[in-house]
Amino acid sequence: MTETVKVSPRETVLSVQDLTTSFLVDGEWKSVVRDLFFEVKAGETVAIVGESGSGKSVTSLSIMRLLETRSSRIEGQVMLGGKDVLAISEKDMRAVRGNDMAMIFQEPMTSLNPVFTIGRQISEVLTRHKGMNKAQARAETIRLLEKVRIPNAQGRFDEYPHQFSGGMRQRVMIAMALASKPKLLIADEPTTALDVTIQGQILDLIKQLQEEEGMAVLFITHDMGVVAEIADRTIVMFRGDQVETGATADIFHRGQHPYTRALLAAVPKLGSMESHDWPLRFPRVDTSSGAIFEAKEVPDTVEGGLTPVLSVKNLVTRFDVGSGLFGRKTGAVHAVENVSFDLFQGETLSLVGESGCGKSTTGRSIARLVEPRSGSVTLDGFDVLRLDQVALRNMRRSVQMIFQDPFSSLNPRMTVGYAVAEPMIKHKIASSSQAKQMAADLLERVGLSASMMDRYPHEFSGGQRQRIAIARALALNPKVIIADESVSALDVSIKAQVCNLLLDLQEQFKIAFLFISHDMAVVERVSHRVAVMYLGEIVEIGPRASIFANPQHPYTKKLMAAVPVPDPARRGLRRNAPIDELKSPIRPTGYVSPARTYRSVAPGHQVLI
Numbered sequence: 001m002t003e004t005v006k007v008s009p010r011e012t013v014l015s016v017q018d019l020t021t022s023f024l025v026d027g028e029w030k031s032v033v034r035d036l037f038f039e040v041k042a043g044e045t046v047a048i049v050g051e052s053g054s055g056k057s058v059t060s061l062s063i064m065r066l067l068e069t070r071s072s073r074i075e076g077q078v079m080l081g082g083k084d085v086l087a088i089s090e091k092d093m094r095a096v097r098g099n100d101m102a103m104i105f106q107e108p109m110t111s112l113n114p115v116f117t118i119g120r121q122i123s124e125v126l127t128r129h130k131g132m133n134k135a136q137a138r139a140e141t142i143r144l145l146e147k148v149r150i151p152n153a154q155g156r157f158d159e160y161p162h163q164f165s166g167g168m169r170q171r172v173m174i175a176m177a178l179a180s181k182p183k184l185l186i187a188d189e190p191t192t193a194l195d196v197t198i199q200g201q202i203l204d205l206i207k208q209l210q211e212e213e214g215m216a217v218l219f220i221t222h223d224m225g226v227v228a229e230i231a232d233r234t235i236v237m238f239r240g241d242q243v244e245t246g247a248t249a250d251i252f253h254r255g256q257h258p259y260t261r262a263l264l265a266a267v268p269k270l271g272s273m274e275s276h277d278w279p280l281r282f283p284r285v286d287t288s289s290g291a292i293f294e295a296k297e298v299p300d301t302v303e304g305g306l307t308p309v310l311s312v313k314n315l316v317t318r319f320d321v322g323s324g325l326f327g328r329k330t331g332a333v334h335a336v337e338n339v340s341f342d343l344f345q346g347e348t349l350s351l352v353g354e355s356g357c358g359k360s361t362t363g364r365s366i367a368r369l370v371e372p373r374s375g376s377v378t379l380d381g382f383d384v385l386r387l388d389q390v391a392l393r394n395m396r397r398s399v400q401m402i403f404q405d406p407f408s409s410l411n412p413r414m415t416v417g418y419a420v421a422e423p424m425i426k427h428k429i430a431s432s433s434q435a436k437q438m439a440a441d442l443l444e445r446v447g448l449s450a451s452m453m454d455r456y457p458h459e460f461s462g463g464q465r466q467r468i469a470i471a472r473a474l475a476l477n478p479k480v481i482i483a484d485e486s487v488s489a490l491d492v493s494i495k496a497q498v499c500n501l502l503l504d505l506q507e508q509f510k511i512a513f514l515f516i517s518h519d520m521a522v523v524e525r526v527s528h529r530v531a532v533m534y535l536g537e538i539v540e541i542g543p544r545a546s547i548f549a550n551p552q553h554p555y556t557k558k559l560m561a562a563v564p565v566p567d568p569a570r571r572g573l574r575r576n577a578p579i580d581e582l583k584s585p586i587r588p589t590g591y592v593s594p595a596r597t598y599r600s601v602a603p604g605h606q607v608l609i
Contacts, residue, residue: 010042013183013216014063014101019076021055021062029073032240033058036076040184043210045217047231047248049224049263051491052462054237056220060186063218064103065093081183098129102177106189108169112161118145118172119157125179144175148205166355167198171205178209185210188220195354195518200562203230204574222491224267225521225564228252229571236260249568262286266493268521270563273548279348279526281503282496298503301346301510302528307381308342309479309512310366310399315339315375317358317365321586331588335361336372337536338596343480346510350523350544352559353533356585359516362533363482366514367399368392380479397427400473404485406465410457416443416468417453423475442471446501463494470501474509482514487522499526520563524548529604532556535585537596542605552607 019036022029033055040046048056061067062074065085078085080100085093097103105111113121122144123137132140138157145153148171161169170190177185187206191199207230210217219230227234227248234251236244236259244257255261265283273280278300284293317336320329336358343349351359365372368384377384379398387395403409410419420442421435430438440450446467457465466486473481483502487495503526505511517523523530524544531541532553540553551557598606 010044010214012039013042013081014040014218015077015079016063017077017079019059019062019074019078021058021067021075022073024071024073033062034240036242038235038242038245040216040218042183042216043214044232045210045219045230046233046235047219047221047227048235048237049221049227050237051222051263051493053239055240056222056237057188059237060103060188060218060220064097064101064186065090066103095129098125098182099180100182101184101186102180102182103186103188104170104173104177104190106192108166108173109161111173112169114161117158117160118164119159122172122176122179125176129180140179141175144179145172147178147209148172148175149201150175165198167194167201170194170198170202174202174205174209178213181213182215184216184218186218186220189222190219191226192221192223196520196564197354197558197562199226199564203564206230207574223564224252224264224492225566228566228568229564232571236263248571252566252568258286262493264566266496267566268496268519268525269566270521270524270560271548273524273544277545279503279528281500282525284500298507301507302344306344308378309345309380310343310514311376311378312342312362312366313340313376313378315362315365315377316373317361317370318373329589331586331591334536334585334587334591334593336365337593339375339533339536339538341531341538341541343512343514345479345512346506347528348506348513348515348526349529349531350515350517350527351531351533352517352520352523353555354518354559357533358536358585359533360484363401363484363514363516367396367401367482369401394427397476398478399480399482400476400478401482401484402466402469402473402486404488406462406469407457409469410465412457415454415456416460419457419468420472420475423472427476429476439471439475442474443468445474445505446471447497461494463490463498466490466494466498467501470498470505474505477509478511480512480514482516484516485518486515488517488519495522502526520559532559535583537608539608540606542602546602546605550601550605552601552605 017037019033020031021033022031036059038046048059050056063078074086085096119141122141126132126137126140142153142157150156150168150171164172191202194202206217221227231248234248235242236257238259244251244255244260251260252264255264276297279298281295281298283295315336316338318332318334321331321333322328323330339362341349351362353359361370364370366377372385379395384395417436417439420439424430424435424438425432440453443450443452448464448467487498490498499522506513515526527544529542530544530547531538532555534555540547540556551560597609599609600606
């Protein structure tokens with residue numbers, strides 16, 4: 001059940017005037033944030049939105065004075081509680097950080113020290129800034145952990161960061177930020193790395209804590225759904241400039257700047273596919289003019305009624321867990337448990353679920369990047385799990401993978417032209433000169449220029465690198481592409497472009513996609529069928545329209561309810577979702593999984609009983 005919270009306007013906590021930040025590049029100062037101005041009042045949330053490179057994170061680091069002083073220059077005025085933090089000494093600034101303003105970052109694991117317990121790390125803030133003794137700091141830390149809804153706070157005081165899930169680590173970071181009761185909380189992409197259900201809990205938590213403490217919140221994000229749910233006012237940044245500012249509802253409904261309109265047009269909205277039978281391309285947007293070119297439905301490319309190109313039956317993948325001095329086997333992670341599905345030519349089947357549910361391990365098991373324990377994977381009539389190394393190498397011509405982070409899957413010492421040509425040379429599909437020409441054609445096909453072939457991966461943006469990875473996956477003319485969170489790390493407009501590219505390629509080459517994602521709004525847009533995974537099992541599977549219009553399993557309903565909706569009318573709503581971590585998939589040695597049965601909801605739509 002939801003409830004609405006109203007916050008009355010209060011005094012100004014943060015006032016930023018003419019903020020300009022420059023970096024020293026090749027001996028010259030280059031401005032990356034220019035003439036920024038805004039205010040944040042007590043109890044108010046102001047969101048700064050924009051894509052990678054817009055300057056939003058540099059803005060937050062400038063306000064906190066966390067940039068390297070020798071290579072950066074911050075100009076202007078940043079008033080916090082009547083004090084210009086840009087004009088005080090570094091010693092005085094250290095007292096301001098943690099006391100008057102605090103910051104939480106996107107990835108809590110890089111902000112928490114892995115060798116100290118979380119209790120000690122929070123207590124240190126209290127002993128340093130508040131002068132508490134050890135006993136007082138421990139009691140207050142436990143209170144803070146309870147405040148951020150960490151179950152069994154007293155018992156978890158002495159645990160280490162690696163013993164917490166991503167969502168719980170982010171709660172620890174929020175507890176640490178709140179320890180000194182700051183007037184201003186800066187949250188820099190605090191939910192981007194989290195699953196959708198955990199993201200919803202963190203947004204609820206920030207809203208509630210803000211209400212209780214009267215904090216001002218500066219929220220940095222590129223997720224317009226999150227902005228709509230949490231922000232009173234919004235600042236839109238584009239290439240270092242503040243291009244539009246206003247009440248969030250005005251920005252969403254009456255945005256004037258072309259970039260604002262482009263940003264909103266690219267946001268996938270859950271439920272927007274009700275009148276569409278097949279996948280729908282995202283609208284194409286010109287960020288300079290704001291022109292929006294309507295999306296077209298993708299013609300049905302599924303070869304219905306024929307033999308599936310990929311058939312997975314009772315797939316089981318487990319990882320042994322050991323303990324003791326000699327690492328004696330004591331159990332196993334049941335990562336994939338009796339998973340079965342078919343995938344047809346030209347079809348997109350999406351595997352959805354939270355981190356740890358087994359969806360990525362399923363994709364890797366199919367390609368035999370990890371070895372399954374049992375089951376069968378049939379590709380064009382051949383059992384993949386029985387192939388020897390030579391046959392397996394040939395099989396991988398038919399099954400290719402696109403990963404979440406293209407930078408880590410591209411060799412930094414290899415030009416992108418050679419990276420795309422290499423599979424064709426290794427599999428003896430083409431000579432070096434032929435492969436080079438084919439690589440140039442593939443780069444053109446994915447929206448890049450053949451003139452970029454001699455560049456290296458670090459010379460490209462994240463979206464361009466993902467296009468290179470797609471070109472390389474296409475090099476062997478595969479029948480199946482496993483896209484493992486392939487758009488999750490991309491900005492919203494780049495995400496839309498890459499999804500459209502995948503749909504175009506599917507229509508042209510009749511490729512079957514296994515689309516692995518936790519982004520339900522994107523999944524609804526690009527899928528023919530959807531399979532929902534929880535703790536290694538498929539709990540619900542069926543046609544996309546049936547799953548989204550009539551979800552049956554409680555976990556499917558939970559996933560959909562947690563998706564942020566880009567509608568400012570939801571500002572102040574609370575989901576009041578129960579705070580729980582994904583259950584452990586570790587089972588003791590000898591554990592036998594119970595027999596599972598499914599019931600039919602509609603044609604092709606089945607749910608685990």
